[in-house]
Amino acid sequence: MAVKTRIKYFDTLKFLAISGVIFLHCFILKKNIEIFHFNIVNLNQLGRFGVPLFLLISGALLLNREIELKSFFKKRFIRICYPLFFFIIIAYVFNIYRHPLTSFWYCWMVLGAYLAIPIINIFVKYGSDKEIEYFLGMFLITAILYQIFNLFNIEYSLDLNFFITPISYLVLGYYLSTKEFNSSSNQIILISFIIFIVSTILKMMYGNFFDIYPKMNLSSTLDLGILQILQVSSVFLLVKNIYSESVSGLFSVVKGFLETNIINNFIVSVSRASYGMYLVHMLFLRQYIRPFFKTLNFNSTNMVIACFITFVGLFLVSWIITVILGKIPYINKISGYA
Template identity: 35%
Template sequence: MKTKKERIFYYDFLRAFAIIAVIVCHVDLFLGPLTTQAQIIGQMTFHDLGRVGVPIFLMISGALLLNREYDLKDFLKRRFARIVYPFIFWIILIMAQLLYLHTSREGMWNTFIGHPSITWYFWTLIGIYLFIPIINTFIKKYGEKGCKYFLAIWFFTIILKTFSSYPLFPDFNLDCFAGYVGYPVLGYYLNTKEFRLSDKKMCIIGLVMLIISLAVFVYLDYRKMSYISLIYLNVPIVFMGSGMYLFVRYLDRITSFKHIKDNFIGKMIVSISICSYGMYFSHPIIIRILESFEIKSNLLFPVMFVLTIFLSWLLPYVFSKIPYIKKVCGV
């Protein structure tokens, strides 16, 4: 008889934070006019903090999937089933809504392929999962040294991308190390690395990294500098993701979460985490529905933001209670 695996709360916290952060990036349309500099900077800070959601999702994947024993065929079958079936289910609903809104064929096709659309993450995830078994074998053989080797070259490509200098020369190609695949390796490294400093100091370091890198990101955004043109592949966002991951990991280790794990807040965090993949696809549906009410108000924005999160969670949660549908709704 199989025993149910105990959930790791800080993974749930990070995953819940990540999906809320993703939604943060898409609710600007509920804001009213921004008339002061403070309002503009506040909106940018709120929005740019949301950018850390995707890196966190990918880092969690690496922490959970790397340095594991599994059969290649079984891994691909199980992993692809977990992301492909929900995609098919949600893309049908998304397309039905777009059809109802009289969206053009070109617009619907672009939504499907993720150009531009939230579905880009699904196609990115497909590519990463195809590469995970290769990275897994490499890390199992070379361990921490292999991680550092990969991350050093990956971060070098991130620096080049940040300054729009990649590839530096036409034949200087580091694509095997470049792109989103670095985030799972980074997540695994930060999850397994035992630092010499105390847990409390590492928690503070993570928080400071997050705050400073966010401030740099917002400054570059405010100055309209091209350094952040690649939203998820630049130096500030790498430090933001690393800082957030370290902060939450060590916050858990100094037992700061023990008082909320079993109460309503803790259970809600776990539920959002479980529903997060479904929420990723459901939130644009919810946003389009709420957009029809044409509410643009700075005063009501917090209400619209919370309502978007709640309904984006509620939709996949309800689907998860329906026989047959619960297997494909991403919960």
């Protein structure tokens, strides 16, 4: 059996994506505590790129491929559904969620996106670069237009919702993974870092897509606003170019650190465990951590420290449990460890 070749920057992106998801969940545990003139909850915006980043990665890995429907759905749905149903049963047996079947919204959203991949794949595979850029251009324009309409309370009947769906993130991920820019890797890293900082600060100030567009009937909490698009794209491009062969200076030092055996092995392990970590940490959050945080009465500084310690602890516990489950025969198929 051929050994699967891993692409290092995808593993690092998955590492950051699950880190972002767990981080934002830890920083929404305690509301109405002010720090730096912001509610402490606003700090969760530092990790809001997590779920969109998973979609970008999926688009980069799955689009522009030869897809045979039966094998594609068998492989993808088994990988998603077996662990999902296992954790739904756990949540039901231990009464962790009031509605266990619908509590893991991210998993259901991914399943919906996977259903569209064979169709979108045809567009990506046979469409020209200009056609793909047209679609992504409409994605950006729609996010900007709707934001302007709502900021200035403009009545509108223009329905462009087709362009702001999880599918758009899939196409964006493929495009960013294949697009070659004229700028050097160092320049792209620096620009991406600046965009990440600016977009994150603005998100802390103005909130998420579903806060900006209150008139829209959104069925999920996926952020498809222009600030989120910029934030997650900057993370993707920053990591992709860190691993570039042409990177130099301080960024080459960072690359060297990421490629050391210990760090690289840890990143790969977390990458493989990322889906299981999502499922495990959701149960711990609901059953233990949220009730505990309701009892805390810290000041702002101590609460930030408590949230950060919780993030590190929950990250490590979720990773360890998923890795252990992934090594047990039969259980490994429902562990979420790939």
